[in-house]
Amino acid sequence: MIPTSDGPAVVPSQVIRDIEELREEIRRHDQLYYTLDRPEISDTEYDRLFRRLEELEAQYPQVISPDSPTQRVGGKPLEKFEEHKHAMPMMSLSNAFDEPELYEFDARIGRALGRSNQIEYVIEPKLDGVAIELVYENGLLAIASTRGDGYTGEDVTSNIRTVKAIPLRLRAAGIFTNAPVIDVRGEVFMLRDEFARLNAARDEEGLPPFANPRNATAGSVRQLDPRTTAKRPLKFFAYGVGRVEAPLPEGQWDLLHGLHDLGLPVNLANSRLCRHTQDRTSIEVALEHFRQLEKIRHDLPYEIDGAVVKVNSLEAQTILGVKTRSPRWAVAFKFEPVQAITRILRIEIGVGRTGALTPVAVMEPVSVGGVTISRATLHNQDEIDRKDVREGDTVVIQRAGDVIPEVVSVVKDRRPDNGKPYTIPDECPVCGSHAVRPEGQVAKRCVNVSCPARLKETIRHFAARDAMDIEGLGVKLVEQLVDRNLVKDAADLYYLDEQTLAGLERMASKSASNLLDAIYGSRSVRVDRFLFALGIPLVGEHVARVLIEEFGDLDALTSAAPEELREVRGIGPEVAQSVANFFREPRNGEMIRRLLAAGIKPAPLEPVSPGPETPFSGKTVLFTGSISISRADAKKAVERLGGKVAGSVSRNTDYVVAGEDPGSKLDKAKDLGVVVLSESEFREMAGL
């Protein structure tokens, strides 16, 4: 028998039972997965259940009901969204940006209720997503709408039905059991890694990426074709109610549990009921939880921009009432923004030691993560083109890894009409020489080897702590020395005298003699440091050491042919060529001769005695976060004990030492299963 479009006239009652059982089973697993975060079956098993239900329903279409799990994606694309008037207005929240504002909120509540410090609060993470209201009638999802202006939003039911975390039918459990009508409010959002995957997929299809998970969510919710929304990985957390035709519980905390009992996902794991204790008021308890959230925010799979603090008692909420746009009984306590919007005043060009021209955006100062930012690197031309950054642009900036400011994106609709694409100039802004970008490289470089900008950087590098370690020779001083032609290469430093220095700013006799002492003292330097100090391109601390270990001293190295250099483990053609070129250049040879003539006596490397076995012998260690001793000292300690210090985590890393405020390296270390040490554990192992 071939089923007609209406299916067989009679549906066997066994089939009806099977279908209902399957639906219930699927709903149960949806709830286990989304609401309880405790899946019992694999995705494959789930898919099998789902397909079986689909097959049965295809065979007997007349039994399909709108609350069936198969009916999430329904209908055809909409022309536009209908309006939906909220039964009770969806208010926004007033913000508190710092502790005093939060305490003020608490004080206001205390005054209004006339019993200070006894008020219970509920604190919940504030997700960065899109607020949605779900109207359930007799347990079935009837309407889903956006917040809109608070009174009227858009009816996005067909889209929201595709969000698996949102039940189409509520469970009959808990305080709200069988409420004829309940308006549930919550946040639709996207997980960070799913957002990243979505953007990667868009990139492959040549579509522009979404700026952040929030935008991606908002875009997904406002799709006219629900089939598109269905493909977006949306999640949901419920946090409150509007109209409820059922008795209300005493407080917000019970309310959250009531929603959870209905089968709705609620972020209970990161919410707290805050009661005052003997030594702390309830707002202090809330604040403590807020600090906790701030600490773990980057470990959460979704983005939060703060926390919401609500007076727990619903009765008290009623007494407190509302202001025009926001309730008086709740406040959004925001984290320091890690991103900010500002304007690029101009783009400056920096010239580095290697002659690289680096564009830097000079911006209107703005506070990001508690620090005022006014400059951010734009890296290179490719980066500028990719983001299409122009002078005068309004941009979103953030601190990469919470440290180095970077331009995230341009706010295109705020671009001035006269904005022109930016190109790094073809002349060095410092010496006017030609600047070229060699084939296959990203950087444009000034070709003039004695460009003053390059010279300054070279001297600074020479004097740096890890190199010759000349204390007192800072940027300002180098600037003056070079500009007045007192120093034309590193060797000139050793021929300075007090009289010459006396003419400089901030250089009275005391500082002058200190500086001369420092320069004089630097003459006994370990030979690998000396080599590093010369600033040969591609020769950093590590390569310098490797080369010295191989050749023993400078003499042997200066006369080495590129082929000999290549023999060395870790030295490839590029480095070999760069080293050979440097020593072949007569002026460099002359400079080295003058340095040695000035009395520099490069000390040989201490022979690497095997030494006693230590906890760090042959181990690679990495530091993240701040520790109470300096990084340099920590590094020395590890090296003294026969270990190596790395800059980035890889499978070869043996230990990661995590100090205060560890960075992303800690996450990566955990991912790779690297042993993580606390500072005290490290100190103990190192015998510090």
Added chain:
DNA sequence: CGACCTCGAGGTCA
């Protein structure tokens, strides 16, 4: 070619 590492460049604050 991918994995891993080093170099070099960037910014602010105490």
Added chain:
DNA sequence: CTCGAGGTCG
């Protein structure tokens, strides 16, 4: 302290 570029190794 982090990132991208670029270098080296297997």
